[in-house]
Amino acid sequence: MLCTGRLGGLAARASALLPGRARPGGLGAGLWAREVSTSWSPVGAAFNVKPQGFRLDLFGERQGLFGVPELSAPEGFRIAQENALRKSDLLVARACSTPPGPQTVLIFDELSDALCRVADLADFVKLAHPEPAFREAAEEACRSIGTVVEKLNTNVELYQSLQKLLADKKLVDSLDPETRRVAELFMFDFEISGIHLDKEKRKRAVDLNVKILDLSSRFLMGANFPNKIEKHLLPEHIHQNFVLAGEHVIVDGLHAEAPDDLVREAAYKIFLYPNAGQLRCLEELLSNRDLLAKLVGYSTYSHRALQGTIAKNPETVMEFLEKLSDKLSERTLKDFEMIRGMKMKLNPQNSELMPWDPPYYSGVIRAERYNIEPSLYCPFFSLGACMEGLSILFNELFGVSLYAEQTAKGEVWCDDVRKLAVVHESEGLLGYIYCDFLQRADKPHQDCHFTIRGGRLKEDGDYQLPVVVLMLNLPPSSRNSPTLLTPGMMENLFHEMGHAMHSMLGRTRYQHVTGTRCPTDFAEVPSILMEYFANDYRVVNQFARHYKTGQVCFRSVLRSMTL
Numbered sequence: 001m002l003c004t005g006r007l008g009g010l011a012a013r014a015s016a017l018l019p020g021r022a023r024p025g026g027l028g029a030g031l032w033a034r035e036v037s038t039s040w041s042p043v044g045a046a047f048n049v050k051p052q053g054f055r056l057d058l059f060g061e062r063q064g065l066f067g068v069p070e071l072s073a074p075e076g077f078r079i080a081q082e083n084a085l086r087k088s089d090l091l092v093a094r095a096c097s098t099p100p101g102p103q104t105v106l107i108f109d110e111l112s113d114a115l116c117r118v119a120d121l122a123d124f125v126k127l128a129h130p131e132p133a134f135r136e137a138a139e140e141a142c143r144s145i146g147t148v149v150e151k152l153n154t155n156v157e158l159y160q161s162l163q164k165l166l167a168d169k170k171l172v173d174s175l176d177p178e179t180r181r182v183a184e185l186f187m188f189d190f191e192i193s194g195i196h197l198d199k200e201k202r203k204r205a206v207d208l209n210v211k212i213l214d215l216s217s218r219f220l221m222g223a224n225f226p227n228k229i230e231k232h233l234l235p236e237h238i239h240q241n242f243v244l245a246g247e248h249v250i251v252d253g254l255h256a257e258a259p260d261d262l263v264r265e266a267a268y269k270i271f272l273y274p275n276a277g278q279l280r281c282l283e284e285l286l287s288n289r290d291l292l293a294k295l296v297g298y299s300t301y302s303h304r305a306l307q308g309t310i311a312k313n314p315e316t317v318m319e320f321l322e323k324l325s326d327k328l329s330e331r332t333l334k335d336f337e338m339i340r341g342m343k344m345k346l347n348p349q350n351s352e353l354m355p356w357d358p359p360y361y362s363g364v365i366r367a368e369r370y371n372i373e374p375s376l377y378c379p380f381f382s383l384g385a386c387m388e389g390l391s392i393l394f395n396e397l398f399g400v401s402l403y404a405e406q407t408a409k410g411e412v413w414c415d416d417v418r419k420l421a422v423v424h425e426s427e428g429l430l431g432y433i434y435c436d437f438l439q440r441a442d443k444p445h446q447d448c449h450f451t452i453r454g455g456r457l458k459e460d461g462d463y464q465l466p467v468v469v470l471m472l473n474l475p476p477s478s479r480n481s482p483t484l485l486t487p488g489m490m491e492n493l494f495h496e497m498g499h500a501m502h503s504m505l506g507r508t509r510y511q512h513v514t515g516t517r518c519p520t521d522f523a524e525v526p527s528i529l530m531e532y533f534a535n536d537y538r539v540v541n542q543f544a545r546h547y548k549t550g551q552v553c554f555r556s557v558l559r560s561m562t563l
């Protein structure tokens with residue numbers, strides 16, 4: 001999933017709302033010594049090998065999240081936000097006083113970068129930081145920058161500086177295609193924000209946009225957080241499947257792969273229990289979106305949201321969905337018949353198919369068909385082995401290698417976050433991926449790629465390296481083994497790494513269109529392609545190695561799991 005940022009216009013397009021002591025080459029001492037194969041490459045070791053104890057970094061200087069100096073404490077968000085707003089004031093003044101030309105587009109992109117660098121980072125921190133004070137400070141920063149962005153999207157003077165450029169055919173013809181495209185995209189953002197309206201209506205559009213930002217953020221947060229129920233309301237024998245907190249049982253997801261029907265049923269009903277507050281929030285969000293769309297001249301919010309995507313309008317989307325549904329319905333009916341049959345076989349007393357059943361029973365059917373036991377293949381798919389596999393694959397496809405880097409004190413929000421440097425064989429360092437892969441309390445239950453900073457060519461000729469976070473919810477390592485992945489988890493890992501590589505390789509001059517900041521429906525293409533690699537024997541065969549012995553996986557097992 002690519003989590004799309006919710007700032008529009010001058011904030012970068014589709015910006016992303018999609019670990020700490022990795023030591024390069026750090027094999028040997030302080031590991032699960034005798035239990036883990038020591039032949040991992042450094043990137044494999046970073047994910048499979050647990051450093052012993054907590055390495056106290058008493059003397060290192062605290063750097064702040066992502067190495068941003070201000071962010072060593074929650075109060076730093078206010079400083080970062082004020083700095084960004086000060087810079088944006090200067091850039092707005094520069095854009096309005098610079099004669100129209102390619103320079104105008106550069107200034108717009110820098111303005112967008114100054115705001116997004118704080119807003120996108122805050123967008124991630126407000127969801128994923130384990131400390132509430134950081135989350136709250138980040139949320140405040142998102143809200144205040146979001147408001148400024150909406151005001152800029154309806155700033156007439158700023159609009160005119162771009163309009164002067166795009167209205168001059170000779171000037172437009174002299175622009176290179178990339179610059180011209182970015183100029184048009186910025187113009188498009190003004191248009192969908194209601195720049196053509198009178199002053200009062202523009203103010204109303206800003207208010208609606210800010211309200212929509214707030215409501216969608218509230219709704220998304222509410223949708224991802226666990227639900228709790230009093231202990232005595234659940235049969236005692238299933239308590240151990242959930243997190244217990246005092247007198248409550250915490251349900252943080254659907255537990256869709258749990259073999260016990262009752263566990264899945266309980267998780268489904270509790271996690272998805274109708275929440276009046278969430279419903280009100282959603283209704284309010286939808287009606288505000290509708291008001292905004294009509295105010296700026298669209299018949300529905302979908303028409304506004306889909307302009308600028310490959311699909312272009314809701315009619316194309318519906319046509320696509322209907323065609324797909326027609327073509328799939330026969331196959332789906334057959335699938336459901338098989339699932340029903342499997343439930344009947346395993347659970348004849350309670351054989352009616354329920355909404356919490358299909359993912360589990362289809363997994364059972366798959367395992368039966370392939371005739372493999374998870375315990376046969378799981379040890380070959382440790383997180384480290386899969387990361388090593390991705391590094392091998394990227395090397396063969398793109399000439400790119402992944403290196404685990406040591407993080408500075410305060411740079412990451414949780415000890416198990418790993419930082420990867422992405423290095424191209426001839427172009428050198430392309431950017432950084434922070435891997436926040438393991439479950440923890442209060443972490444949203446979603447696999448997602450977040451752009452923290454977009455790549456762009458700076459005026460001094462240096463390239464601003466992209467920084468992204470990949471968030472997964474993999475089980476933590478145990479005393480005896482590193483994190484082991486099921487085929488489904490491996491597919492998700494490959495999917496999210498597809499987004500990350502899109503961000504690293506999509507090097508553009510302007511951050512407004514870098515990496516995954518492309519039409520949102522195109523952004524899923526590289527990640528879905530990566531899923532095919534996760535299911536290809538020729539790829540998987542290169543890295544499936546037992547975490548303990550280093551032994552390669554049996555050919556027959558791999559053959560039955562892959563295409």
Ligand SMILES: [Zn+2]
Nearest residue numbers: 001002524527
């Ligand atoms: Zn995705």
